[in-house]
Amino acid sequence: MSCFLVLFSNNTISAGWKAGVARCVITPEQPMWMAGYASRSHTSDSILHDIWAKVLVLEDESGKRSALITTDLLGFPKNLSDNIRDLLHKNYDLSRDRVIMNSSHTHTGPVLRNALLDIYPLDDQELIKIENFSLKLQMQIVELVGKALDSMQPVKIYAENGITRFQVNRRNNEEKELHHQTSLNGPNDFAVPVLKVTNESGDILAIAFGYACHATVLSFYNWSGDYPGFAQLELERLHPGATALFFQCAGADMNPLPRRSVALAQQYGRELAAAVDRVLNEQMRSLSPRLVTAYSEINLPMEAPPTREELLIQRDTLSSKYDKRWADRLIKELDRDDTFITEYPYPVEVWLVGEQLIITLGGELVVEYSIRLKEIFGRDIFVLGYSNDVMAYIPSSRIIYEGGYEGDSSFRVYGLPAKWKPEIEERIIEEIIRLAESIGIKQAQPALTDR
16 A cells, blocks of 8 residues: 655745645555445455545644544444544544544445444454454554644635535435436435635645535445545546545435446546536635634434344344344344443534534434534535444434334444434434534524424
8 A cells, every 4th residue: 555645845824724634545455345235245356446545634823733534435433433533642632523534435445343244244364354454544544644744834724515416315216217207306415515725826735525425336346436536536637736535424315326337436526526626716715724623422322122032033034144144143142141232422523614614423424414404503514424433324313213224224234233213313413503502603593303
């Protein structure tokens, strides 16, 4: 694997923002199991394009620093994320409120340690590969943050939202019927949030951008960043010398449709890059050099875990192999007198970058959270999912009541013993409001409750 450091000159801007950028190829050097599709039957074959970890470090006029870490991965599990953030705190004094670790959710990246282990038939050799890759990734990210800190220089930062419309709400539209439809159904958030970082000469040093849509165009056995990877490559082609960092937003129930070809992944990548490039070339809001951050973890409640008798029935009746492996594992845990968790520590993070509010949540976040938070705080905010810990889908209360994959069965994919209780939505929204108020952010309008 090769790493790249983006070196900045010593040119100066009047007291204000500073920033540093670093990036590193994280493509596995050997065949490994790929994360995201339970139907896969073997390890990776080859490389479509490299996958990356990238870091943007910001420093405000008071010297407060924060790090945005983006990766072409399915998602960081808690243990790995905790280890990395602990090391960042120890080595660089970056506390958890000043670190965002986001994954693009590409389904053509590697399986990580302690993640999705029921899905694939992993033998000891494959588990060793996963462990070694995860350990190397951990150190690479810590080193990248150090390199970004070493490359700090004065900058200006701008923010704005663009728009593109290739996401499709998969709960409300049948993929196989799309060619018959003349209109699409369901809630969507087509926003393309963009941060632009420029040097004294106005040259773009970094472009951080996002979109709310699953990175599932591709389902083969070649490493790639899917459409977000192609979007980053296109933006870096359009802006030589710039580093493009993609962050996944609230896209858990959004699919890029149609899909299943490299040409479509390239098309969506170019569409997203075009939306970003349009924003970069229009007037953007200049952000004042002030950084305020807050972080917490709240306990999200689960329904009662299954009994041993219920697990035996599910093992015999559930159709998929990974469901059966899930039931088998839980039965063995009960036989060892282990107890199941009934709640989960869920990460909630809020940044105010100048005048730009950035709300960051863990898990596979459905689009209704973005819609609701924009109703509360205004349409210009950025809402990121898939950050700091991807432990499960995070459905809205409505989706939990409706059922379906996101609300009723996806917890087994992530190895949890039971699904969420419907009140998780209100707990998350209330904690975001509390954190926002703690850094001086007022609601645009009162939060709507009892949805």
